[in-house]
Amino acid sequence: MAIKATDLFKLVSLSYPSATDDGYFVQENRISEADNTYYQRICFVNHRGGTIAYGFDQKHDRHPLLSPDQQWLAFLSQASDKTTQVFLQAVNGGTAKQFSAEKEGVSYFGWQADSQALFIQTTVGAKPKKTDKQWPQPVTVSRVPYKLNGVGLLPEHVAYELRVQRLRQKTSRLVMGREHEFEVGAISPDGQTLAFTAERLPDDPNDFSQATYLLNLADQQVTMVNDQLPQAALSPEAFSADGKQLLLVGSDNHLPNVSQSHLWHYDLATKTLQDVADDIDFDIPGHVNGDFQQDLSEKVADFATADYYLTIGFDHGKTSLYAGGPDEQLTPLIGGRRHVTDYALTPDHHGVVFTESTMTVPSRLSYFDLATEEEHVIYDPNRRVTRDMGLVTPQTFNFQRDGFEIEGWYFPPQQATASHPAILYVHGGPAVGYGYTFFHEMQFLAAQGYGVICPNPRVGLGYGEAFTAAVIKHYGQGDYEDCMASVDEALKLDTTIDPDRLYVAGGSYGGFMTNWIVTHTHRFKAAVTQRSIANWLSMYGTSDIGYFFTPWELEGKWTGDLSDVKSLWDFSPLAHIDFAQTPTLVMHSENDQRCPIGQGEEFYIGLKLHGVDTKFMRFPNATHELSRSGLPNLRLARLAALVDWFKTHSATEESHQA
Incomplete structure (x- = not known):
């Protein structure tokens, strides 16, 4: 039997893996032939490979994120008014319920350290006004760039907000508002510092720098991390467990559109920023050409310990998970002829749960033990389908x-x-x-x-x-x-x-x-x-x-x-x-x-x-x-x-x- 074009509807891609003591959460991405659209659902996979469906409607449930105390699963889904909102579900089961109620929906969320509140990003004023088709109105643009593939005309005169909402509250309160777009990338373990990225000179169409900023929630002070490299384009990835170090990913922009993206380390005490991948010649994370993987988390780097970190890298066709430290060159940890598509550390940081693909394996969930360096497949939703497709090995x-x-x-x-x-x-x-x-x-x-x-x-x-x-x-x-x-x-x-x-x-x-x-x-x-x-x-x-x-x-x-x-x-x-x-x-x-x-x-x-x-x-x-x-x-x-x-x-x- 040969693979057909319509087999896209039979195959599943996996993303957003995470681990608990009892098993693993993962997002399943499917394509519906009947509805001519893409759906996502969240599954819990136990240690024996059995699955249980989680989520709100099993169609729009995506981006699962466990609370630090492992008691709650937060995720995005579609509310009754068609906006994207945060939903909550107890890890031990029960019904998922809508948590946020932002008028124009949620673009990002993250847990506060005490597991009692969520940070939420939303945009105010971006929702297009309904127009009468018989009496259309002109649209005026004044910015450059003014449009984006997949979006169309970019909104103007809007407010970008970061808000916080506690579990027992029905509304959120404003933490930070900005005139220009920003994206939160990391939250410190004590919940007192947020790292976000934004264009450094958003009103200059000829400036392509991107700064990482630290927001101190106690005094609302904002400081730039890469002030010594103002031309760079850097995004925050993760804080260390003690909150004193920060990993970033990006380029110093020494050449237009060519400078490699590297892994960077920032010491919050000494305010020292260092390229910890300056001795390698490949891109972090890089990008492999393909047509199957859907809705990946785009997680790049994380701390395993205070002096041992992990990062995705792309070299000679291989997308691997690399490991390194301040005095240790980045080397492949989970390597070989495959594409590590997404990953997360286990709560005890003793292992890595990851999704992967090869040229003949569409997508599966696997586990890697950091101590023994042994790995095994946890869940392969495509195994029975692909065994009769006659897939070729290039x-x-x-x-x-x-x-x-x-x-x-x-x-x-x-x-x-x-x-x-x-x-x-x-x-x-x-x-x-x-x-x-x-x-x-x-x-x-x-x-x-x-x-x-x-x-x-x-x-x-x-x-x-x-x-x-x-x-x-x-x-x-x-x-x-x-x-x-x-x-x-x-x-x-x-x-x-x-x-x-x-x-x-x-x-x-x-x-x-x-x-x-x-x-x-x-x-x-x-x-x-x-x-x-x-x-x-x-x-x-x-x-x-x-x-x-x-x-x-x-x-x-x-x-x-x-x-x-x-x-x-x-x-x-x-x-x-x-x-x-x-x-x-x-x-x-x-x-x-x-x-x-x-x-x-x-x-x-x-x-x-x-x-x-x-x-x-x-x-x-x-x-x-x-x-x-x-x-x-x-x-x-x-x-x-x-x-x-x-x-x-x-x-x-x-x-x-x-």
């Missing part, structure tokens, strides 16, 4: 080019044949990388009879900062050549690939590269370009990130403008459209603010006017995240159209004989 390939190691993965067709087609699939980002995680689309394509070539060309993460920086001011050069060389490596790896039936696809940066490929070579029989960049000139002012991402990537500068028209145009695939001959399907989401649909429109018109076989597939109610978290029916339509395009443009018998 082969790794490596080669050297221009002083860089280029690594990639090749998914062979599920059924071996004497001759078969193959797809070069270029990842997005660009600062991500393929790696050891479950990728539904690649497994589906392999089940359809395609070999799938997934390279990590220079531009992505996992191979050092110089590797990521090599593409800056050089888009479509070494990275393009790396992709072409990866196809050659795959042909050597699998001699049953038909070189006359090669296809290419990609999204976002991969969409740019697909556009670049079809305007620079005729090697491929057909192409599918998705959420792509075709014209850097129009991208500059229409993308939610265009005005800063364009100079970052093409000029290596923090800020830029459109004065260098020739350079921006030369980097644009549209400038080379007269070379294109490859049949190309253009896919784009209508609500994509990252790579606006105008990019796809321009490329489609360019192909059409040059006589290239092309179609334009538009996805309504979809954003840049279509392939990962878009409406399920649109995800299925996308996969079906991609395969149909390649089948329609398969090589003829004449080309085989030529």
Whole structure:
């Protein structure tokens, strides 16, 4: 039996693990075919692997957080008025009940040290006013950036509030209010200090620093942690048990969009900030390219003891949990060929409960003993489903080019044949990388009879900062050549690939590269370009990130403008459209603010006017995240159209004989 597109509805991803003395809580993320949406529920897993459902409605229950005394489970869910609120449920069972009642919902919550109150973040004035469709009103914007993919226009003239509400109270009281957005990242063990992050100069559209601040609840004093590194972008992660140390994650921003994100340590007594990962050359936490994991906590670092901490890191396709200390280099603790997706320390700090994925395991819950370094699987909700799917284990390939190691993965067709087609699939980002995680689309394509070539060309993460920086001011050069060389490596790896039936696809940066490929070579029989960049000139002012991402990537500068028209145009695939001959399907989401649909429109018109076989597939109610978290029916339509395009443009018998 082969994996199908609709198997997305049978599979479960896990996130937000936590532990009690009796077992483990974990969030299950499911996709509903009947309702065409995503649901979350909370499960308790006992030590024998049995599960009990917790939560309010088992559909919108997410982000479970145990109280410090292990008596209460707090989580977010949907209230009767459709707002997101905090709900509470006793750990020993009972009915979950709504706790908060914030008018515009809750975006964050965290327990106070005594387990008798919760800190709550909310926004006042952000809820859009209802408008009469017959009498619409204009909207005026005055900020930059003013929109965000998946959100739309950003709210203006709103208040961001941190509030506290005790368990026996029905209302909250204000702790801190700010004009600009902020996010609480850590609460001290004594409950007297909060660490939060915010843009350092929010009114300056050309400043990209992000500061971590400490809020003293006793006197309301706010101090900046990284005042000696004002250009840095740092976020707080965790306080030590004694409250005297703080872990942070972020970059010193010495290079635009290229500086590696590291783990930082702050001593509250001496006010000393130190990069404790300055002797490594990989990103913390990094990002592996995939389409299956949903709603992860994004927890990066934590203290196991006062001088021993844990952090997520990404290196050569592996997303591992690293351990280190003030005098100890970070080394893999939970490593290997897998993706550690989420984790939490047990209450006694003797073990780690974590969720993980591999290329053939969608998601499961496991336990690691810090003393013995032994681990075992606790709960695998997908085991029975996947054993009949015939999932393939990709082969790794490596080669050297221009002083860089280029690594990639090749998914062979599920059924071996004497001759078969193959797809070069270029990842997005660009600062991500393929790696050891479950990728539904690649497994589906392999089940359809395609070999799938997934390279990590220079531009992505996992191979050092110089590797990521090599593409800056050089888009479509070494990275393009790396992709072409990866196809050659795959042909050597699998001699049953038909070189006359090669296809290419990609999204976002991969969409740019697909556009670049079809305007620079005729090697491929057909192409599918998705959420792509075709014209850097129009991208500059229409993308939610265009005005800063364009100079970052093409000029290596923090800020830029459109004065260098020739350079921006030369980097644009549209400038080379007269070379294109490859049949190309253009896919784009209508609500994509990252790579606006105008990019796809321009490329489609360019192909059409040059006589290239092309179609334009538009996805309504979809954003840049279509392939990962878009409406399920649109995800299925996308996969079906991609395969149909390649089948329609398969090589003829004449080309085989030529």
